[in-house]
Amino acid sequence: MLKFALRRIGASLLILLxxxxxxxxxLLAAPGGPEQKYAxxxxxxxxxxxxxxKALGLDKPVPVQYCRWLGACRRDADGVDAxxxxxxxxxIFPSFLSGVESGIVHGDFGYSYENGNAVIERISGALLPTxxxxxxxxxxxxxxxxxxxxxxxxxxxxxxDNFFSVFTYVTAAFPxxxxxxxxxxxxxxxLGITPVSGMTDGRLSPAFGSNEYWQYFAYSxxxxxxxxxxxxxxxxTTLVLISVAGDARxxxxxxMESMGMEHVRTARSKGLSSLRINRxxxxxxxxxxxxxxxxxxxxxxxxxxxITETIFSWPGVGRLTLIAIGNLDxxxxxxxxxxxxxxxxxxxxxxxxxxxxxxxxIRL
Amino acid sequence: xxxxxxxxxTSANLLELRGLKKHFPIGSAIPLIQKRKTVKAVDGxxxxxxxxxxxxxxxxxxxxxxxxxxxxxxxQKPTAGEVWFxxxxxxxxxxxxxxxxxxxxxxxxxxxxxxxxxxLPIGDQIEEGLVAHAMGTPSERKDRMHxxxxxxxxxxxxxxxxxxxxxxxxxxRIGIARALALDPExxxxxxxxxxxxxxxxxxxxxLLADLRTKQGxxxxxxxxxxxxxxxxxxxxxxxxxxxxxxxxxVDHVFxxxxxxxxxALLSAVPKIEAHDTADRLILEGEIPSPISPPSGCRFRTRCxxxxxxxxxxxxxxxxxxxAASPRDLDVAVxxxxxxxxxxxxTTKAGRTAAAASSKAKSKA
Numbered sequence: 001m002l003k004f005a006l007r008r009i010g011a012s013l014l015i016l017l018x019x020x021x022x023x024x025x026x027l028l029a030a031p032g033g034p035e036q037k038y039a040x041x042x043x044x045x046x047x048x049x050x051x052x053x054k055a056l057g058l059d060k061p062v063p064v065q066y067c068r069w070l071g072a073c074r075r076d077a078d079g080v081d082a083x084x085x086x087x088x089x090x091x092i093f094p095s096f097l098s099g100v101e102s103g104i105v106h107g108d109f110g111y112s113y114e115n116g117n118a119v120i121e122r123i124s125g126a127l128l129p130t131x132x133x134x135x136x137x138x139x140x141x142x143x144x145x146x147x148x149x150x151x152x153x154x155x156x157x158x159x160x161d162n163f164f165s166v167f168t169y170v171t172a173a174f175p176x177x178x179x180x181x182x183x184x185x186x187x188x189x190x191l192g193i194t195p196v197s198g199m200t201d202g203r204l205s206p207a208f209g210s211n212e213y214w215q216y217f218a219y220s221x222x223x224x225x226x227x228x229x230x231x232x233x234x235x236x237t238t239l240v241l242i243s244v245a246g247d248a249r250x251x252x253x254x255x256m257e258s259m260g261m262e263h264v265r266t267a268r269s270k271g272l273s274s275l276r277i278n279r280x281x282x283x284x285x286x287x288x289x290x291x292x293x294x295x296x297x298x299x300x301x302x303x304x305x306x307i308t309e310t311i312f313s314w315p316g317v318g319r320l321t322l323i324a325i326g327n328l329d330x331x332x333x334x335x336x337x338x339x340x341x342x343x344x345x346x347x348x349x350x351x352x353x354x355x356x357x358x359x360x361x362i363r364l
Numbered sequence: 365x366x367x368x369x370x371x372x373x374t375s376a377n378l379l380e381l382r383g384l385k386k387h388f389p390i391g392s393a394i395p396l397i398q399k400r401k402t403v404k405a406v407d408g409x410x411x412x413x414x415x416x417x418x419x420x421x422x423x424x425x426x427x428x429x430x431x432x433x434x435x436x437x438x439x440q441k442p443t444a445g446e447v448w449f450x451x452x453x454x455x456x457x458x459x460x461x462x463x464x465x466x467x468x469x470x471x472x473x474x475x476x477x478x479x480x481x482x483x484l485p486i487g488d489q490i491e492e493g494l495v496a497h498a499m500g501t502p503s504e505r506k507d508r509m510h511x512x513x514x515x516x517x518x519x520x521x522x523x524x525x526x527x528x529x530x531x532x533x534x535x536x537r538i539g540i541a542r543a544l545a546l547d548p549e550x551x552x553x554x555x556x557x558x559x560x561x562x563x564x565x566x567x568x569x570x571l572l573a574d575l576r577t578k579q580g581x582x583x584x585x586x587x588x589x590x591x592x593x594x595x596x597x598x599x600x601x602x603x604x605x606x607x608x609x610x611x612x613x614v615d616h617v618f619x620x621x622x623x624x625x626x627x628a629l630l631s632a633v634p635k636i637e638a639h640d641t642a643d644r645l646i647l648e649g650e651i652p653s654p655i656s657p658p659s660g661c662r663f664r665t666r667c668x669x670x671x672x673x674x675x676x677x678x679x680x681x682x683x684x685x686x687a688a689s690p691r692d693l694d695v696a697v698x699x700x701x702x703x704x705x706x707x708x709x710t711t712k713a714g715r716t717a718a719a720a721s722s723k724a725k726s727k728a
Contacts, residue, residue, distance in 0.1 A: 262478030266539075269439055270493035270546070271466030280492075281481055288483075360526045361482055 001356065008352055012345040019341040020104070023334055024066045032328040034058065037113065069110075069334070071103015109335035114327050119335040123317065129199055129208055130304035130316030136232060137239035137305075138297050144244050146290065149251025153286070154278065156256060168245040180238045180311040187234060194233050197313040201227050208315065235312040239305055251290050258286035288358050295351030302343035303336075377448075378550055378582045379413040379436060384445035386428075386435045390655070404654050405431040407606035408445070410686070413550075413599075418576065418583040420597035420614070422590060422629065426651045428606040429586045430474070433552040436584065437469050438462045449550070467497045470543035474555040476535035480527040487513075487523025490542045497546065512545035513538075516571060533564035537571065544575060552584045557592070569596060590633050594618055602626045605654055605662045608686055612695030621706035622689055622697045624669040631709075643711040659683075661700065669701060672719035676700070 034056055038044040053059055057068060057075065064082075067073035072092040073082035085091045085098030092098070095106050102108050109119035152161040171179075188196040195201060199208050200216075207213060217224040258264065259282050267281040304318030313319070317336060324332040387402035406428045413419045421429045434440045436447055438454050447454040449469060454462060473479035481489055487509055494505040510520035516537040527535060536556060543551055553572065557565040569592065575581060587593050593600055594614055601611035602625065610623040621627045631645040647666050652658055658665050660680040670679050678700050686698040701722045708714030 262473060262475055263481040265439065266473060266479045266489075266542070267481070267492070269437065269466060269471045270496060270542070271463045272492060272496040273463065276492075276496065280484075284483055285481070359483065360485075361528045 004356060005353060008349055012349050016342060016345050019345075020070055020338055021066065023337045023341070024069065027330050027334055028062065030330075033330070034113065037328075069103060071100065071105035071108065073103075074100045075102050104335070104338055109338070110331035112324075112332045113329045114323075114332070119332050122320065122332060123335055123339060125207075126304075126315060126317045126320045127302070129314055130309070130318065131301055132228070133232065133235055133239070133309070133314055133316060134301045134304055137236045137243070138300060140236065141240040141244040141247065142294060142297065144240065145247035145251055146287065148244070148248040149290075150255055150283065150287075152248065153252040153255035153259065154282075156252070164245075164248070168249055171241050171245045174242065176238060176242055176305075176307045177311060179241060180234070180308060183234050183238060184311075195231050197311070199228070199231050199313075199315055201231070235305075235308050235314055238308050238311075247290075247293075250293070251287070254289045255282060255286035258282050261285065288355070291358060292351045292355040295347050295349075295354055298347030298350060299340060299343035303340040376414055377412045378415045378417075378450055379411075379584070380446075380448040381409055381411045381432075381436060382446040382448070384409045384411075384432070384435060384447065385443045386431050386440060387443045401655050404606050404657065406435060406442075407654075407657070409603075409606075409608055411601055411608065411611070413582055413584060415549075416580060416582055417599060418585055418597045420585045420587060420593040420600040421603055422587060422593055422600060423603035424588060424629075424651055426605075426654065427603040428654070429588075429603055430554055432603070433471065433554050433584055433586050437466070437471055437552055439471070464497070467493070467499075467546045468548050469550045469552070470546055470548040471552040471554060472536070472539050472543050472556045475559055476532050476539055477527075477559075479539055480535060482527055485524050485526055486530075486538050490523070490538070490545050493542065493546050499546070508545055512541040515544060515575070516541040533560050533568060536560060536564075536568055540568075540571065540575070544579065547579075548581070550582045550584070552586065554586045555588070556585075558587070558589065565592075572596075590618070590629060602629065605651060605657050607662060607698065608696075609663065609699070610695065610697045611686070612692070616692055616695050619707055620692065620695075621709075622691070622695065622702035622704075623663075623699045624667050624703065624709075625663050627703065627706050627709045627715075628668065645715070661698075668715070669703070669719055669722070672716070673701060673723055 034052070038049065038052070057065060060068075064073060067082070068075055070092075072090075074085060074091045075082075083091055085093065085100040087097065087099040089098040091100040091103075092105055093100075095101050100106060107120060109123070111117065112119055112122055148164060152164050155161055174182075184196055187194045200213065214224070217227065264277060264281050267277045272280075302317065303321070304314075304316040306318040306321055308314070309316045309318035310322050321333070321336050323329070324336060384406055385404070385408055386406040387404050389400045389402050391401055409428075409432060411419065421432060423429050431440065435442045438447065442455060445455070449465065452465070454465065457465070480486065484492075490512055491505050491509045494500065494508060499505065500508060509523060513520050513523060518534065518537060518541065522530075527538070530538065536559070540556070556572065557568050560568060572583070573596065576583060583597075585593065585597050587596075597614050599612065600614045600617050601608045602617070602623065603609070604625050610617060610621065610626045617626060618630065621630055625647075628645045628647050631643065632647075645668060647668075649666060652662070652665055658680075660678070660682055661667070661670075661684050664670050664679040667679070670676065682700070684698045684700050686696050689695045689697045689702060691702075691704065703709055703718050704721060705714065705718055709718045
């Protein structure tokens with residue numbers, strides 16, 4: 001098991017490295033770039049432009065640029081020397097060993113073009129709102145999917161199962177941006193019982209968790225929580241509605257598959273009660289594929305929901321991604337993409353390890 | 365036959381099937397216009413199995429053997445008819461009472477790979493039935509499970525292993541141990557050796573025969589291997605398309621078969637001695653669809669005798685009843701023109717002669 005885990009982690013790191021190359025190449029090929037931001041500014045002289053390009057290191061060959069962005073090369077050296085940090089360890093090693101602090105492997109994602117803030121600060125600021133929204137939605141829809149999937153499988157062909165099939169098609173046919181706006185129109189505009197958007201009710205919209213935020217709620221966690229809950233209702237409903245049907249069908253499918261397995265008939269022939277058969281022989285087998293699938297939901301907790309967050313002005317990573325794209329804010333976008341890629345790799349790793357742990361046939 | 369059980373029972377017949385039918389609905393109906401189609405897997409079977417006896421059910425694939433075994437145990441609900449077990453009418457007992465009776469009626473499945481739960485150690489799977497029927501204290505159950513394993517020749521230490529760690533033959537023995545741990549009176553053996561290598565088949569069959577004497581078991585032995593049936597069973601029932609066409613003591617049925625289908629089955633058994641290949645009776649085509657079986661005699665579409673008799677009307681209009689043969693009261697046969705010298709009919713010349721005599725008789 002340990003060997004399998006180590007091998008799997010090694011493979012994940014390699015895939016991640018490949019992804020960073022891909023991200024870098026993709027954004028290199030995209031139009032725009034730091035120096036073009038000032039291309040139409042008459043006061044930006046060619047000399048200034050040259051100095052700017054040099055300061056950013058954009059005069060270097062592309063592989064060197066990538067190497068520096070990654071953090072495998074340090075910025076204050078050239079050639080092969082750059083690969084070795086001041087302490088003598090390779091530059092790619094953690095900062096406390098190599099003494100190198102630049103590059104994404106050392107947590108340095110550069111600075112946002114938009115406002116000059118560190119990319120890592122902007123992302124970490126958006127991470128908590130995304131974690132709250134995505135985490136709550138995922139917890140809700142995954143558990144709902146299990147409950148609905150198991151019920152529809154055990155009572156397949158019944159009234160509820162048929163009703164749920166219709167529900168699946170309806171929600172599958174609804175794009176997020178229509179469902180989101182429909183909910184806002186009904187519950188916020190028409191009925192007026194939920195806030196239209198945002199994460200807080202503050203008139204000046206104090207940032208979530210900031211000093212002003214707590215001041216606004218008179219330092220009362222319960223008031224703040226109630227306010228947060230009100231703002232969560234619609235975006236969570238949107239996310240749950242669009243995701244639950246597909247996952248419930250998945251659970252239904254795999255539970256039904258395990259219901260038809262021969263060992264279930266064996267269990268019945270032993271004279272076990274149906275409760276015990278369902279629990280021990282059907283659900284145990286039928287829910288493992290889904291349990292391992294849960295690991296795949298992990299990236300969602302980090303990357304957030306692009307469309308839903310944008311519709312509801314939720315200050316999360318999803319919305320930040322859209323802002324970064326709109327502003328051609330490459331450092332920010334590359335940061336978000338890299339962290340997202342890492343989350344996908346971690347999610348897959350969790351899923352694989354979970355599968356190996358849950359299935360006795362896999363001996364590692 | 366075992367003396368131990370014969371003395372303890374109240375009625376001589378341990379199992380009695382009366383007019384048993386099992387129809388499976390397929391597709392969906394158009395209301396008022398078309399009735400839902402059904403597959404008539406078992407379509408009116410009357411059988412008795414005496415205490416300590418082994419009744420073999422033979423017939424080609426799709427004749428309803430397996431379904432009959434499952435319905436007899438109450439693993440599937442019959443569409444019509446009655447199942448009596450040890451003087452108790454199973455068919456009108458509640459599900460809970462039937463569940464409790466399962467302890468006494470066990471089944472060994474055909475597929476040694478699918479019939480064990482891949483995610484539970486085999487010891488747990490054997491013990492589970494004991495738990496369900498609240499047999500003994502936990503430590504007694506452990507002992508019982510261990511002795512069941514030893515009974516089938518597996519070391520008790522293997523109890524903690526998972527099914528995938530065993531070979532096919534070992535797994536089938538685990539399946540037998542599982543069934544016998546509950547100390548049943550009646551065991552359905554659903555092609556217990558057909559999935560096994562020839563070298564292991566005889567080993568498992570000998571084990572089953574030993575256990576029959578040691579535990580005083582009554583078997584329903586479902587098989588399409590006539591050699592094995594001849595060796596293993598006391599009585600045999602030949603099934604065709606959901607009905608019994610001939611039944612009686614094995615030595616009677618196999619030496620003096622009367623139904624043309626039985627003769628066809630017997631002549632198809634590969635023999636080591638050289639013989640004329642023309643002697644082998646090949647039934648052409650597939651078994652007809654059990655959705656709409658042929659009118660009159662179900663076997664008529666493939667009956668070689670009917671052809672030789674010049675296709676008598678009666679075969680297509682009147683369904684032959686399973687009745688005691690006037691020639692041998694121990695044997696019941698469902699044919700309008702039962703053969704007198706069935707053994708001879710396993711050769712080509714014998715068949716022509718037999719047909720001629722049947723013809724002469726039917727005219728008389």
